[in-house]
Amino acid sequence: MQVVSVTEFRARAAEMVxxxxxxxxxxxxxxxxPVAELVPPQPEVAEPGRVPAWKRPFEPLHIRRADGKSGAQLIIEERASGW
Incomplete structure (x- = not known):
């Protein structure tokens, strides 16, 4: 372990890093x-069986209006009408 003063650390920060x-x-x-310690980062250990939210599968929403048309169908119709 290297022990340095704040002044020495400021002068040699790159070397310390x-x-x-x-x-x-x-x-x-x-x-x-002592006021601080710089230590190498510890490798992150994922909990077994735990999957991040962004990797979890999801079911897409299937919302239909009362007339049975989906949002995509409405957009296609609007584009076709030239609006």
Missing amino acids: DRVQKGETVRILRHGK
Whole structure:
């Protein structure tokens, strides 16, 4: 683990981020006391059986008016009438 002061971190931020990218942890001190730690990101572990909402199958809506026409049919008729 690399331990640096806030001043040193500001001066060498890119280098510190490179260290973290390689798997090292960087602890940042202010007035000798730890105020932050930069750590590599942990891989996200998906819960087994859990599927994100955007991947779940869905049933499309089938809405029909009282006259039996769908929204798509109404649009087609409107376009054909030249409106």
